[in-house]
Amino acid sequence: MSRILGQQAGRRHSRTVLRALAAREAPEVLDHASDFPVVLCKADGARVRDADGNRYIDLTSFFGVATVGHRHPAVFDALRVQSGRLLHAMGDVHPADVKARFLREIGRRLPADDYRAVLSLNGSDAVETALKFAAAATGKAGVIAFEGSYHGLSAGALEVTHLPAFRTPFASMLSGRGRFAPWPAADGADAAAVLDAVRSAARADGPFPVGAVIIEPIQGRGGIRVPPPGFLSDLATLCAAEGLILVFDEVYTGVGRTGAFLRCQAETVVPDAICLGKSLGGGVPVSGCWMRPRLADAVARAGVEAVHTSTFLGHPLGCAAGLGVLKALDHGHLLKKAALVEAAVRTHADRWREATGCVRDVRGAGGLMGVELQAPGGGPGGELAGRVVARALKTGVILLTEGPAGDVLAFTPPLSIPPRDLDQALALVGRALTEETAIP
Ligand SMILES: Cc1ncc(COP(=O)(O)O)c(C=O)c1O
Known part of the structure; x- marks a missing residue:
């Protein structure tokens, strides 16, 4: 199994589990039919593994829950x-x-x-x-x-x-x-x-x-x-x-x-x-x-x-x-570490703004940060944000959007995330955004 981030190992097991769920679970619960969800198997700190052995860095704390890190x-x-x-x-x-x-x-x-x-x-x-x-x-x-x-x-x-x-x-x-x-x-x-x-x-x-x-x-x-x-x-x-x-x-x-x-x-x-x-x-x-x-x-x-x-x-x-x-x-002095998360998100988002022109706003506090996107040229950013989330997942970053229009990339990682992991994950999100905005 690869130690590299991303979906090198494919999604065969995830797909099998999703099919099994589709047969048994109310359709409202999960987007069983889409090829987006992965099935989670293991998580420690800010590192996650899926059913196929693919590795990810988690920038969500799984709905903001793992503030101290997974399985602390x-x-x-x-x-x-x-x-x-x-x-x-x-x-x-x-x-x-x-x-x-x-x-x-x-x-x-x-x-x-x-x-x-x-x-x-x-x-x-x-x-x-x-x-x-x-x-x-x-x-x-x-x-x-x-x-x-x-x-x-x-x-x-x-x-x-x-x-x-x-x-x-x-x-x-x-x-x-x-x-x-x-x-x-x-x-x-x-x-x-x-x-x-x-x-x-x-x-x-x-x-x-x-x-x-x-x-x-x-x-x-x-x-x-x-x-x-x-x-x-x-x-x-x-x-x-x-x-x-x-x-x-x-x-x-x-x-x-x-x-x-x-x-x-x-x-x-x-x-x-x-x-x-x-x-x-x-x-x-x-x-x-x-x-x-x-x-x-x-x-x-x-x-x-x-x-x-x-x-x-x-x-x-x-x-x-x-x-x-x-x-x-x-x-872990984790309250103090929230400021490091905020600073890292702001630094990376400034780069994304310059590189793509698609960052409308950066806001939040500590480990609860949002980057609002707009489409190239200034239109609604929800569709772009969705594509960034999907592309980031493929390259090994778990990320979600917030907001009624789904146009806000949300950054709520475990506060215990090592700075190198945070930097690497944010760089991958930046790459996903750059690549998605380059698509005509
Ligand atoms: C501010 C706030 N209140 C309440 C809830 C509901 O929590 P739960 O989903 O655990 O019922 C949420 C969930 O996201 C929330 O963000």
Whole structure:
């Protein structure tokens, strides 16, 4: 088997597995018929191998999850020890001891010490928790979110996810309790108008009075969009003045991704609720919503029953993996390494801009960076970005696009990626872009 990056070994095994999946899996799940997907077999750090033995560098952290690197030894060891002791507990009746250790360690890293958690498995679960507790605390089910937002796809989360592709098939079940304010321009030109829009929406009459605002401190799936400086703290001030619950959805930005443990800390905001997921378990599903007392105390047990819970709440493996992630972040000084990722992406993207004229914008923070493309001559860049992703995969780089038009190349590698690997992978992306733009 070749040690060289790229698809030298072909795609025979990947194709076989994809055919088997096509026969058994709902067609919506995966593009079984296209020749793009590879079947993943092994991943360590930022290096990945597929079913045919082809090798790749991962610039995605697999949906932003492997922030500390794939199969980080601290995560792996924590899982090994925990799975030798207790695989499953009864989170809301007889909990596992590791849950207390995990919550204590997370608690030490939050912007206030009175946050209380409800743990869960997916990012959407954490958003559901925030929305349910906000409604219970305020008696108001209306929520203001932002255009371009992505907060997950479960029934409640979908109400505040703006991206139309996800809403359209399920429009008949949406209640309309999510309202959407414009996302502010990066230069702050319309920030005051956006805040006015939030205030008016919060005060407007309607079937769902508004009790909460939910925001991604940097929009991820909406195209890696960063709000202007000061916008988030102005929003927090507005929410406090209007009596609105402020929820920061840090499922993508949290746990070190942008160079601070939480993005709200870089923005000096102390939200009423913080949703975490993705990186939290280093590859093991664990998420949670951390709420200040106004919210956390709003829901009481019904006698012996927890009323917002689930079978796997506080799962021992998730908690153990989460402790491993925190150790990996600290010992590897990974928060500091986010700045190196940002600098490398900016340096390479400047070269691509000069070489191709197809880079419209470079934005993001730390290990959450986006390069927006345009077609040669200035048209929409979605098709070009798709071709770059496909070509990069062939040469050994796993890359994805973000944004409703798919025109933003997203760079969210493990923060532990060796600088040489990062440089090599970015050079391969640059080559893919140059070659694709050279095609008449
Ligand atoms: C900001 C944000 N919130 C929530 C979610 C939903 O997380 P999950 O897919 O784990 O349900 C995502 C997923 O991409 C996200 O980016």
